[in-house]
Amino acid sequence: MSPLLVFSIIAGYFLILLVISYFTSGKADNATFFTANKESPWFLVAFGMVGATLSGVTFISVPGEVGNSNWTYLQFVMGNMVGYGVIALILIPLFYKLNLISIYEYLRNRFGQKAYLTGSSFFIISQTIGASFRLFLAALVLQIAFFDTFEIPFFVTVLTTILLIWLYTFRGGIKTIVWTDTLQTTFLLLAVIISMYIILNHLELSILQMVKVVSESKMSDIFEWNWRSDRNFFKTFLAGIFITIAMNGLDQNVMQKNLTIKRTKDAQKNILWFAITFFIATVLFLTLGILLYKFAFDTGITIPDSTDDLYPMLALNHFGIAAGIVFLLGITAAAFSSADSALTALTTSFCVDILDLPSRKAKGQQKTRLAVHLGFTALMFCVIMVFNQINDSSVVNAVFKVAGFTYGPLLGLFSFGLLSKKQVKDKFVPLICIISPIICVILDLNSATWFYGYSFGFEILLVNALLTCFGLFMIRKSTISKNNYGT
Template sequence: MTPTIVIIVIFLYFLLLFGISILTSEKGEKQSQTFFTANKSSKWYLVAYGMVGATLSGVTFISVPGMVAKGGWGYLQFMMGNMLGYLVIAYVLIPLFYSKQFVSIYEYLKDRFGVKASKTGALFFMLSQTIGAAFRLYLAALVLQIAFFEAFNIPFAVSVFVIILLIWLYTFQGGIKTIVWTDTLQTTFLLLAAVWTIYTIGSDLGLTPSSMVQTISESEMSTIFNWDWKSPTFFWKQLLAGMFITISMNGLDQNIMQKNLTCKSKGEAQKNVLSFAVVFFLSTVVFLSLGVLLYEYAGYNDILIPAKADELYPTLALNYFGTFTAIVFLLGIIAAAFSSADSALTALTTSFCVDFLRLKNGIESNKKRKLVHIGFSLLLFVVIVVFRAVNNDSVVSDVFKAAGYTYGPLLGLFAYGIFSTNQIDDKKVLVVCLLAPILSFVLNTFSKELFFGYQFGFEILLINAGLTILGLWFISKK
């Protein structure tokens, strides 16, 4: 695929996004309300469908197909836990957040504990979201750098700046209202890429739909359940991991919940969450099926499997499936990456404006909100450039994993707020929420020495949350 084709695809794609931005933007004093809440007018089925693309992200788009050689379909055990987590979100968190019409979900912490607790929750969200969004966009930028920018000797920093500028241009006016519609478009491209690739492989290998299903079901890579309790992919461990990680990283994450809160009622938001959970599960089945077929195709054509599983799908799509499939794949990876980055940028802006600046509607609020939006855009740019300067994938990946420790305090804060009636010393909440992940990290690092060879998996999230709850109990007021 030539650089000319790549730039045409990118140009047309963003032209479409800009068109949506113009149609969904609001002018005047209500602009901030539209940016933050979409005026509570989003259709629940559009939100549900669009959230698939934002949740899958560019990392999952590439990684899930590649992981089947090593883990089979064991990832579905985790997804089953996701389904349980979404039930908790639908019937516990959605009613909680809709009861007082919160714009930022961390307003609940202000209502329950105080201003410092609200700011602490928002701070931990912003830290994890900034690193997470930068990491995902960094991977997508690397693909575009190789596919296009390098051919014209454009430095990586310049290409990242252009990408973030484009995202800023189509989100700064309409905010979450624009995101709801662009997510719908981007989910379509993402799923289209997977389905079209499956069709291409089936055609090349002479497989009918029924024989394709048979090939997938009979493959050793399609094993789902693991009942070995010593294994890190033991069924019950994966099920609980999927449940609690979903509650923490989706239910207590402004990025995801802001979209749910754009529905006009609690009932519609619940329908959105439950239908999204089903569509997301089925989408994962599609990507796992694609993974099996990618390995079958490589084996049939004696193609050398890349050392890194994440490189399998891009390698085959860009070099072996033809120009049209390469274009569809490029659209898919762009859609997956940017649907995560644009919604993260909007959520970061919303949380900072609401939880720290306490902005409301009005012309002055619109000006400040736009400045905050620019600030977070520049912050994402700096973090991505730093990732590139480090030039060590394992270090960057470790930073991304470390950001996951911030969800423990969030889970602990909300759990303590929901399931206890105690008040806390609001001034000390930040200290508790800093100590909990630090202690969790130490326990995780030295778990072999401390616990007779035991190694933590997802349980470290629960340990982190438990330490936060314990700390909150210590600073509770009698």
């Protein structure tokens, strides 16, 4: 694929995003940026959230991972469905009742200012690292596909992409994101479907024959019952539930989109329909994984050492120009649909939670928000460059994994607040929320030695949350909150 063609695809894509931004950000103010004036159609939010949830990491990794762990990832997604049910039935009504801009305002109402700032800070840390990591992977693809040809340095690639994101989000914020996410989800799903269609044509398979190939493949095995495995069904299913609650229901990035919907019932419908669409999309990714391996085996193509390289290698080098174009659009859409909403959510959380911007005088609010938005853009650029300097995938993945531990305290804080009426000594909450993930990192590193070969998987998040709840119980007061919401 020629560099000029790659440039045309990426430039055309961003031009569409800028046009959407122009039409959605007219007369935009802080309320538009933070809540889209609560005018978003629920079905649009539901569809757009698929693209934001299926990040560039998922787009590249899930199909390739089929060769390592079959369809066991679907166990995790089954747990996700239960988690989304909890979000729709419990968290959505709570957040709407309290009329929140940032969901971490609940922690101030329930426990106090220290808990509130702790929750928001943990989100900011984890979201900055996570979003930067996903954008880093996308920038690497663009570097190889286009910028390397002209010997353009990687930092220019990163700076260009992140400034483009800033350009189409800095005015409309979440209102723009709702619409751009819809476009990006469309490109992402089209990329998968068209890739599958091209493979079927190459292999001369019909849809019915494809279903037979997938069902008969060893790679389509879903369930793992070995209790020592980090893919054990019970561990993975439970982890799917609680990770969804923590990383979706207790994540400002995701919940900010839900809070742009006017009515509680519509927001609940949004979550449930999103869950169904997300499940179908995951099955498509897993099906694509089997087809990619079958194509490679049947045509004698060597499987790369890193399974993450399988889909990009085949799409860009073996499926033809059309498939390469679709793949580039898909990976770009997947990466930027998560990065742009993360940038908006980080700006919102910092402005509302840390600066308490809504309580300030109207004059200067918008300038402050713009400065924060630009500041997080610069911060993400710096984090991406650090990832590039490390230049060690195992170290980068370790950093990304550590960032995931910060969701455990959030899950513990909200769980203790909802399931207990106890008040806590607020000044000790930050200490509890720091100690819990540290203990979990130690457990994760030594579990195989200490627990007879048992290896922690996703369920380490639940352990993290339980430790946080135990710590909060230990610093409880004798008084109780006025009701289950702590308000």
